[in-house]
Amino acid sequence: MRYTQYFIPTVKETPADAEVVSHKLMLRAGMVRKVAAGIYNYLPLGLRSIRKVESIVREEMNRAGAIEILMPMVTPAELWQESRRWEQYGKELLRLKDRKDNEFCLGPTHEEVVTDIVRREVRSYRQMPLNLYQIQTKFRDEIRPRFGLMRGREFIMKDAYSFDVDEQGADIAYEKMYQAYRRIFARCGLKFRAVEADTGSIGGNWSHEFMVLADSGEDAIVSCNGCDYAANVEKAESKVVEAAEHAEARPMEKVHTPGKKSIQEVSEFLGIPVTHTVKMLVCMADNVPVAVLLRGDHDLNEIKLKKVLGCEELEMATDEQIAKATGAPVGYLGPQEARIRLVADLTVRGMRNVVVGANETDYHLKNANPDRDYVIGEYADIRNVAHGDPCPRCSGGILEMWRGIEVGHVFKLGMKYSKALNATFLDQDGKEQIVFMGCYGIGIGRTVAACIEQNHDDNGIIFPLPIAPFHCIVSAVNPKDETVSATADEIYARLQAAGVEVLYDDRDERPGVKFKDADLIGIPLRLVIGAKNLADGKVELKQRSGGEMELLAIDDAVARITSLVREALAL
RNA sequence: CGGGGAGUAGCGCAGCCUGGUAGCGCACCUGCCUUGGGAGCAGGGGGUCGCAAGUUCGAAUCUUGUCUCCCCGACCA
Incomplete structure (x- = not known):
């Protein structure tokens, strides 16, 4: 993609209403623009990253045997009344009426809708296990949207729902999703932890959250330094220390x-x-x-x-x-x-x-x-565990506190929704049984934001290659110099032919402007073509994540970039 | 919803107290010049001052109402 024919509205000054780095940088890098509180336009660069995350999610969900569907964003009140969430969900559910005065809401999640599909179509134990997922825009009328894509009211989410004949089946489905999530976040280049979590308004009896470690995170999590126990503070159990003090009672x-x-x-x-x-x-x-x-x-x-x-x-x-x-x-x-x-x-x-x-x-x-x-x-046990508390699972372990951003959540639901909506099937003995469910969400936009929280410096974003909007940026230092622009054109074409996603900065701007923009938008590989080094037949390759600048012959540069990209995508 | 703050050009802000000419920096347009870390010079375009009502000869400025946005708490991917 040629920069001059693309749309990347970067800004020097940080908009006043942005608080956290990811929000500031996504605005400055021209990835998103706010339309209303918690509602955003995704500009080309932002959308490309989002699509990258979606692709990774899709690949891993498919690999885990889940099947993609798409449910409506506008959903009828009746379904929500059946599960009683019409009353329970409160103001977060954005309700609306159609011209005939029928009531609807914008889907904040889709347990009801998907369970409706299953109760209509699934009759026999032979049709399960079944796992249906979608990647779709959700709407939750949050009390306080903030931090850009981190807590929007409208946001893109991958939500999956598993249906099984019994609890053992549900456990297998849960474990598959858990493993798929580990792969997804690892492929996105994130430092994360899966932690035990509270089930909140979704309900159910067991759940894990996938937390990206970041100081700006809204959640407090603890992990044991002696075993693999990790939990959201909301959920973390405190170890019961039995009456330790037998001190003599002094007079009051x-x-x-x-x-x-x-x-x-x-x-x-x-x-x-x-x-x-x-x-x-x-x-x-x-x-x-x-x-x-x-x-x-x-x-x-x-x-x-x-x-x-x-x-x-x-x-x-x-x-x-x-x-x-x-x-x-x-x-x-x-x-x-x-x-x-x-x-x-x-x-x-x-x-x-x-x-x-x-x-x-x-x-x-x-x-x-x-x-x-x-x-x-x-x-x-009614207190929050604290840094330094003993681990509730092992002896001798000490709990450490972290901040985290919740990017994924897996729930073992049980029969909460299948019972409410009467989703049943006939088992081998011809007996009617209630379906066992699980549900599994990933915040797509939030994953991109969390990634930026974890990967940035004073100059801007440092995207891990798998979710970067482009793999490589080719900067022609003075495009009016014909040798420079001819060489840059050629390299651009060769890289594209090799399957590298290239952003070609062909703007007639001074070098400083180009370098600043390249750093800001965080493209992992930067190839600079300038008259000076070109005189020796050399171009310069620099990785955004750091390391030395490499001076390479053109053929070598193309080969090097191609292999770096392959390597980074190989996971 | 409770508590705090802000709405003036695309962005960042000043002006408001003490009513009368709407201003600065960046961005944008034209020309010259310049090309290795957000250059320089010259010229130029752009604002019903969030909205409504009131006070006044006259309101960005004073009064009242209203809407929106941001920050702090309870919700969540």
Whole structure:
């Protein structure tokens, strides 16, 4: 492709509304443009990368035995009402009506639609296992879209759904997808980890997320340094350390702590480590106040708590709600004589002689102890694990914290949707059975964005070759020099003939402009043709990822580029 | 939805407090010049100041309403 006949609107200045590198660079490199909040135009360069990821995904899905279909983006309300998600999904589901006032929504995912296909067409156990997938535009009316393609409202997703006669079959399907995903992200040149995850609103009973490691990631993940345990913090179990402290209970003491509300302030003021304090939070679980006790330095895991309480909605109580529920002032809450349900984290069970609020403004209690000073009815794992915690799976392992971007998610669904939509089949004995399902998603645009998060420098993007918009950029330094342009034309043609995807920068621009643009858009291989070296019959090859510039004869350059491309695509 | 901020040329911003001429840098167009890391000179085009109502002789500027966007929290590929 000749640059002068293409469309790559690069910009020098970073648009003010971009926050993370991938978003900034995709805008600057002319890959995407925003149309509305969380809704983007894909310009040629961006689209090429997206198509590359799609091809890799398609190849690996097909290799794993999945079959491509395409479902509609606009889907009828009835299907969603059958699964009850019409009510459950909330505002993220963008609902609309047609001219006859029939209700529809833009598909945020397609369990209902695909299950509808299967319940109509699949009658016999002989038709399974079956795995159907599509690569299609989804719409979720996110509360807060951000970070460009990382969290759009409209986004391209590959979603696959497996159908099996029993759980063993479903496990095999899950494992196949898991392995396919590993291959996909490896081929995209990403540093990633598969981690145990919560199932969220999709539901089901088991799932893994594929996380690209990046500091800008929105998810916190932990991994063990001793075994292969890795999990999203939302899901990560904390190791149950049984009542470790048998310290003698000291007499309780009420201390004056004027104006000291936060755990940090109180522990500094009293000179007692935060690990010897217990904090009490109040949550509204389906509008019922519940008090939560955690060690001072621990964070509440709302997902775990939600499961323990079995509630639908969980939010932090407002100051007024707290005052009303406990009768105590915010900042000085304590579990003594609790009026509301009290749930304590497992860690709290082993703690003795702790600092807690005195339920009275400007006072805390020192050396408070369970049973003697307060009564806790329920203990549960309700905290986020922290860096340095012991591994819940092996002995001696320590958990390490990472940030990650979720690019893929595999779920073992079970019968949630097949039961709701009545997707059944007849087994060998002619008995009606419910289909076992799994579902598997990959964010295509997000994968490209995550890749940029992981591969960039001050000058721009450094694309791994398999998903780069072009393999090679050929820059003619002064295209008005006829020898230069004739040589560049020839090399361009030869590389293309060899199957290399070439962007030929034939613009009459100064070299600085061309180099800046080449670096910005991140093409892996750059071949510069300039009068000086051409006098010796040489051209210059430089890899965007670094390394020395190679001065090569034209034939050698063509051969070298061709082999570098083959090598990079060989995985 | 709660909290914070912003809407002025394609992009980045100033002007607003103290009402009267809409401005700068980049980008764009023409010409000259230049060709190894976002050159230089000269000339030029482009803005209902988010929208609506109000105050005023007069509103980008003051008032009210409204919409959109961005950032911080709960959702998710």
